[in-house]
Amino acid sequence: MKRSACLLMIVLLLLGISACGTSQQKSPEDGMSTDTRAEEDETQSSQFDFERKTVMLNSGYEMPIIGLGTWTLNDDAAENSVYHALKSGMRLIDTARYYGNEVGVGKGIKKAIDGGIVSREDVFITSKIYGGNYERARGIIDDALADLDVEYIDLLLIHQPGADDKGVYKAMEEAVKDGKLRSIGISNYYTKEQVDEVLSFATITPAIIQNENHLYYQNTELQDYVSQYGIVIESWYPFGGRGHTSDHFNNDVILELAAKYNKTSAQIILRWHLQAGFIVIPGSSDTKHIAENFDVFDFELSKEDMQKIQALDRHERYENW
Numbered sequence: 456m457k458r459s460a461c462l463l464m465i466v467l468l469l470l471g472i473s474a475c476g477t478s479q480q481k482s483p484e485d486g487m488s489t490d491t492r493a494e495e496d497e498t499q500s501s502q503f504d505f506e507r508k509t510v511m512l513n514s515g516y517e518m519p520i521i522g523l524g525t526w527t528l529n530d531d532a533a534e535n536s537v538y539h540a541l542k543s544g545m546r547l548i549d550t551a552r553y554y555g556n557e558v559g560v561g562k563g564i565k566k567a568i569d570g571g572i573v574s575r576e577d578v579f580i581t582s583k584i585y586g587g588n589y590e591r592a593r594g595i596i597d598d599a600l601a602d603l604d605v606e607y608i609d610l611l612l613i614h615q616p617g618a619d620d621k622g623v624y625k626a627m628e629e630a631v632k633d634g635k636l637r638s639i640g641i642s643n644y645y646t647k648e649q650v651d652e653v654l655s656f657a658t659i660t661p662a663i664i665q666n667e668n669h670l671y672y673q674n675t676e677l678q679d680y681v682s683q684y685g686i687v688i689e690s691w692y693p694f695g696g697r698g699h700t701s702d703h704f705n706n707d708v709i710l711e712l713a714a715k716y717n718k719t720s721a722q723i724i725l726r727w728h729l730q731a732g733f734i735v736i737p738g739s740s741d742t743k744h745i746a747e748n749f750d751v752f753d754f755e756l757s758k759e760d761m762q763k764i765q766a767l768d769r770h771e772r773y774e775n776w
């Protein structure tokens with residue numbers, strides 16, 4: 456997945472971002488008014504390479520912009536979904552220690568490798584660790600590698616803020632140096648203050664912040680703030696999560712756009728996430744849904760239609776972790 460450092464430098468220079476550690480350099484968008492939001496969206500989406508279906512992270516690694524979420528899937532379901540996601544063309548798989556399915560995820564990847572569908576280098580695996588401290592995190596990283604049955608994890612996130620984030624993050628940074636992890640980041644950090652706290656001790660800038668993010672909770676303020684560090688936001692609950700999906704799929708604006716573009720509601724929502732500059736990881740155990748969710752690269756929402764979806768935001772989260 457690693458492309459030349461030279462390319463990274465060019466991308467970062469174009470974005471006005473320092474590649475070195477926790478640069479405090481401001482982006483040109485700093486202090487942007489809401490009137491310039493539409494232009495900003497173009498800037499955000501231009502960071503995504505829609506041909507390669509990837510984004511270049513501040514770590515120098517390329518990350519797929521759409522993939523499979525595996526929350527609530529047991530080992531068997533995860534193995535099946537992961538295999539079919541890779542077969543459908545997806546290259547990003549999201550799991551976590553907490554999900555208890557890393558063994559199944561690893562088996563699904565191995566099955567796809569053995570079947571000649573992908574090589575290990577083609578697949579981008581994200582996992583997450585939670586709780587603990589420096590010592591414990593070191594052991595958890597090794598456990599994750601063993602359960603996934605891989606030599607390295609592409610991206611490891613602190614699952615949610617905890618008592619010793621500094622110690623856990625330090626263990627993750629050491630694992631990067633040891634070649635066990637490639638990129639690192641955080642999850643469920645919603646405010647500038649929370650991010651600043653992490654940046655105060657980080658020697659490796661987080662590459663990703665994975666947060667609840669959907670039609671009714673569009674945290675563009677955070678996205679604007681962290682763009683100066685080259686940090687990309689990744690959306691969890693892209694459809695609102697189980698129990699809320701029909702509310703999202705049957706939203707009048709989404710139904711109107713689904714008819715207009717001849718796409719499903721799920722595809723309209725996923726395409727909005729991508730054009731808004733959010734990496735997206737829809738969860739599914741249905742192989743037809745997985746293929747459908749990846750089939751979002753043959754159309755583009757107009758600026759006006761993006762604005763219609765942006766107007767649905769009501770700053771409403773479903774979860775409080």
Ligand SMILES: NC(=O)c1ccc[n+]([C@@H]2O[C@H](COP(=O)([O-])OP(=O)(O)OC[C@H]3O[C@@H](n4cnc5c(N)ncnc54)[C@H](OP(=O)(O)O)[C@@H]3O)[C@@H](O)[C@H]2O)c1
Binds near residue numbers: 697
């Ligand atoms: N960092 C965190 O704290 C955190 C928290 C929550 C989630 N996550 C990650 O984010 C991922 C996404 O969240 P999520 O899975 O909870 O919720 P989600 O992706 O918003 O919704 C999943 C639901 O959507 C349905 N679905 C998927 N594709 C569909 C399609 N094309 N048409 C109709 N229904 C479809 C799934 O049913 P089927 O199975 O029938 O397709 C499932 O019921 C998780 O899997 C997990 O990897 C992270």
